[in-house]
Amino acid sequence: MQQRRRRAAHLRDQAERDPSSIASEAPYLVGLLNVDREDTRRDAAAALRALATTDFDAIDAAFDRVVDRSEYGERLERRALDTISRGIEYDIIGWETEQFLPYLDAPDYRVRVSAARAIDGIADQNIDDVGAQSQAIRAALHGSQCDVRINLLGALRQLAWDDADLVVPEIDWLAQQLDNPAPEVRTRAAGTLGGIASTYPERVRSTVPALRTLLHREDHDTMRDPLLALAGIATECPDAVEGAVVDVAAHLDHDTDDCRAYAAIICREVSRAHPGAVAPAVDPLGGVIDDEPRTRTAALWALTKFGYSHPDAVRHLTDDAVAVLDADDSSTRRLAADFLASVGRVYPDDVRPAVADLVARLDDGPAVVEQALEALSTVAGAHPDALVDHVERIAATLDHDDTAVQARSAETLAALAEQRPAVVRPVDDQIAALRGATNDRLAEAIPRALAALDPSTESEADEETADAAEPSSGDETADAVELSSGDETADAAEPSAGDGTPQDTGASDDGITTGEEDPVVEPIISGTDQTAVTAAADATDETAVTEESDDESVDATDDSGEDDPEPSRTLSSAAQRALDRYAED
Numbered sequence: 001m002q003q004r005r006r007r008a009a010h011l012r013d014q015a016e017r018d019p020s021s022i023a024s025e026a027p028y029l030v031g032l033l034n035v036d037r038e039d040t041r042r043d044a045a046a047a048l049r050a051l052a053t054t055d056f057d058a059i060d061a062a063f064d065r066v067v068d069r070s071e072y073g074e075r076l077e078r079r080a081l082d083t084i085s086r087g088i089e090y091d092i093i094g095w096e097t098e099q100f101l102p103y104l105d106a107p108d109y110r111v112r113v114s115a116a117r118a119i120d121g122i123a124d125q126n127i128d129d130v131g132a133q134s135q136a137i138r139a140a141l142h143g144s145q146c147d148v149r150i151n152l153l154g155a156l157r158q159l160a161w162d163d164a165d166l167v168v169p170e171i172d173w174l175a176q177q178l179d180n181p182a183p184e185v186r187t188r189a190a191g192t193l194g195g196i197a198s199t200y201p202e203r204v205r206s207t208v209p210a211l212r213t214l215l216h217r218e219d220h221d222t223m224r225d226p227l228l229a230l231a232g233i234a235t236e237c238p239d240a241v242e243g244a245v246v247d248v249a250a251h252l253d254h255d256t257d258d259c260r261a262y263a264a265i266i267c268r269e270v271s272r273a274h275p276g277a278v279a280p281a282v283d284p285l286g287g288v289i290d291d292e293p294r295t296r297t298a299a300l301w302a303l304t305k306f307g308y309s310h311p312d313a314v315r316h317l318t319d320d321a322v323a324v325l326d327a328d329d330s331s332t333r334r335l336a337a338d339f340l341a342s343v344g345r346v347y348p349d350d351v352r353p354a355v356a357d358l359v360a361r362l363d364d365g366p367a368v369v370e371q372a373l374e375a376l377s378t379v380a381g382a383h384p385d386a387l388v389d390h391v392e393r394i395a396a397t398l399d400h401d402d403t404a405v406q407a408r409s410a411e412t413l414a415a416l417a418e419q420r421p422a423v424v425r426p427v428d429d430q431i432a433a434l435r436g437a438t439n440d441r442l443a444e445a446i447p448r449a450l451a452a453l454d455p456s457t458e459s460e461a462d463e464e465t466a467d468a469a470e471p472s473s474g475d476e477t478a479d480a481v482e483l484s485s486g487d488e489t490a491d492a493a494e495p496s497a498g499d500g501t502p503q504d505t506g507a508s509d510d511g512i513t514t515g516e517e518d519p520v521v522e523p524i525i526s527g528t529d530q531t532a533v534t535a536a537a538d539a540t541d542e543t544a545v546t547e548e549s550d551d552e553s554v555d556a557t558d559d560s561g562e563d564d565p566e567p568s569r570t571l572s573s574a575a576q577r578a579l580d581r582y583a584e585d
Helices: 002-017 019-032 038-052 056-068 078-089 101-105 109-125 127-132 134-142 146-162 168-177 183-197 201-217 224-234 238-249 257-273 275-286 293-309 311-323 330-344 348-363 366-382 384-399 403-419 421-432 440-453 455-468 527-542 573-584
Strands: none
Touching: 002 019, 002 038, 019 038, 019 056, 019 078, 038 056, 038 078, 056 078, 078 109, 101 109, 101 134, 109 127, 109 146, 127 134, 127 146, 134 146, 134 168, 146 168, 146 183, 168 183, 168 201, 183 201, 183 224, 201 224, 201 238, 224 238, 224 257, 238 257, 238 275, 257 275, 257 293, 275 293, 275 311, 293 311, 293 330, 311 330, 311 348, 330 348, 330 366, 348 366, 348 384, 366 384, 366 403, 384 403, 384 421, 403 421, 403 440, 421 440
């Protein structure tokens, strides 16, 4: 046995240097595919794959000898079938699914296992061929025993991610397998349901209770598929998964990237509809802010969504968000800035130390710049002195091509001008250049800034500044803090997208357009199941959940509490005087 292992390793190394030199050893290597030791089989398979690049005929001939030596004529014997199935499993040769279907009802259990393994291997090579025989495979599943079922479920799992319609009829049967005594049957059934959920999440939402049970029942190393299925369901049915957050949170410190990423994605998807539901996961989510891109962007998304309504519960994570403001991927940078804005609206003291880091992001892509400016605007009203040295840099973003960035810039300068007009006055021409803008936010912010810069209203502004200049204690509640926009109240403090949703403007993360290419992120799962959760997940992060229209007006209320029908068009007398003065200039 040791001699075979050493010879297989030697032939593998020789094949790497000169594949054609081992052509005569092909029959011997094919024979090793059937030995018990997995490392020996893998070394033999590696050598054969190398040989296939220069002399596949030698490999073909070796497998033909296996078939010719079969004792049963047209029907392969167990050992021959096992060798061929290993050749397919190790991606050395390719056969068709139909050739193995007759062996799925063979009297010999080991023959059935080999045939099922071959079909599972073909699914890796040619999923369309397996799909063409899906009905026969599904029929064989129902009467199968453990190892046969495990291998056929492997093929069905891949088929579910490729063409869920072919597997949908088995949803009820798959749900029953979540309680199968064999752990690998349970996890492969969960993975197959995850594939269906990538296309039809509503159809598998009824399996959530059983999937939650698996999070406690399965071994630590078999968590990926149950988490995968829950993540797929959560993308469209967050209500069904809301109660699972407490179970999922325990896996945010899992030692595999896949499990942590799926757990974070579940929290993100639930937070879209139910921000408060992620409360049990706040600290575990904070623990993965510095994780790989998919995990940390999902975590930051969930924390930001939660933070807009519960900033006191996430403010202790401010330093962690600041630490990833210079991350390699733009999605992380954008979401980190948005998180700081969610905290800064109520606790500007906590964000003040990050001013320099946020200003450094003003050369970034549009989505990142917009969020950095929003975070800076939360500091401007409470701590204007912290922005004094950065006025010109902020004003430069008024010339940005993106109107959302221009609006954020104008709002930040308006908030600062209301506190320190003399500091902003050197850039008043840049502000005035945007008067008459049709964008509702600009149409409100520009007159507001110009009014604060009008010398005739400066004394009035100074008095207001003196009254408001009490230092923030950092412990004020949301009800006690007014927003820097001048119209919105703290109760209306919503995320940058305007509805309590962290702004997603197209940067690519879990995939999740800044004008730059994010670094390639390794798929959090291999194969076609990448498309759902990272596509699903990832597709939702690539588009703003509730994008803010350039023409979206800002809601405001008058003193009576009744809605002002046109808040963005109603200017104070001071603002009107400012516009008139600049019009005369």
